[in-house]
Amino acid sequence: MTGWTIGIIGGSGLYAIDALHDVETLVLDTPWGAPSDTLVRGRIGGVRFVFLPRHGRGHRLSPTEVNARANIHALKLAGCTDVLAISAIGSLREELPPGHFVAVDQFIDRTVHRDTSFFGGGLVAHVSMADPVCPRLSVFAAEAAERAGASVARGGTYLAMEGPQFSTRAESHLYRQWGADVIGMTAMPEAKLAREAELPYALIGMVTDYDCWREDEAHVEVDAVLAQLASNAATARGLVNQLAALLPAERTASPIDTVLDQALITHIAHVDRAKAESLGPIVSRVLGARGF
């Protein structure tokens, strides 16, 4: 096996990955509650994957109800080294039509009803979100999507809205003026939490609709989104197969693996032991290095 264990967070329309071998089901609990569903760990060639359907199998959880802290914590417990999210997105740009894929590299977070951090309560950390996506994983994922037959835009800003309602037309126009390229309801705080957990994170978005800013296009409705997703899901599965084929045999360290060295500022003499223990693998590396 290689040193990679890739957590795959499957969004709307992606509730399973068939190509995994030696599959085991993981029923995990976290200090934040249960993740969205059981996790499935397996391998393709020499690469280990852990799959988690973000909304649960059967799509039971709304974007606000997705427990991103539990999901990222569970992926860390399952031994993931990196996390690739695959999401349905609306397009805010003419040149990103339905069917296109986008390797997102920036976010604007407009979510308001979500728990956004593992820290607080006796342990304080301030991670950088200047570059929220791991460039290495993002390039591999974009390349894999292209090999699976997708047209992939390299780079794009994702506006994370609370939902579950889609945007008003005024909001859609506003987000375009802000420079957002695509829109969705789930990548935040997921990307922030992955960074806090020292997990390199990338997001491949699959465009399903033009939201509601375009004059000559019907506004987004969920049935059109689901129809587009059905035709994208096979490509998304192909992406995972291609990723397994093109990842280098050995995973070298990423700077994101150790971000808490700078970011965690609570002096070890003042760290709350119960809090540190509850965070488990998220802080054991950095606290261990400090002699905690």
Ligand SMILES: CSC[C@H]1O[C@H](OP(=O)(O)O)[C@H](O)[C@@H]1O
């Ligand atoms: C089914 S349309 C809206 C829904 O789809 C996206 O979910 P995900 O990012 O998990 O693929 C969007 O964010 C909304 O949750």
Ligand SMILES: Nc1ncnc2[nH]cnc12
């Ligand atoms: N237009 C849209 N707005 C928000 N989330 C979406 N997911 C897919 N299409 C979307």
